[in-house]
Amino acid sequence: MQKKIKKDTGVLAEFIYIYCSEKHRQRDKKKLSVKGNVGDYLDDFRGVLCEECSHLLIHGTAKRIICPHEPKPSCRHCTTQCYRDGYRERIREVMRFSGMHLIKKGRLGLLKKYFF
């Protein structure tokens, strides 16, 4: 397991978790259950997510693992744009919302690790 990828997927999970906690309060939520490589990278994540956000996190993690760029640019500025249609717009919305949320809460440490 690569440390850099692990760090990025941890930040991704945290941002999606914040979004889901705030925006999808009414939805049914579950712990992630993912096997294989993606599951290994998300092993530390203890939060619960709705189905839609779980899929987004799994998709984003899978894309991060196979990202061909080294060093990796921020996804926002990447020319490859590997996210599937629909997921790309959703992850932008998540990062925008959760980024603002962290600023309001003064949690700038996590924001500094923000990689999108």
Ligand code: SF4
């Ligand atoms: S959008 Fe670009 S930088 Fe982001 S994971 Fe995909 S290929 Fe890598």
Ligand SMILES: [Zn+2]
């Ligand atoms: Zn959600």
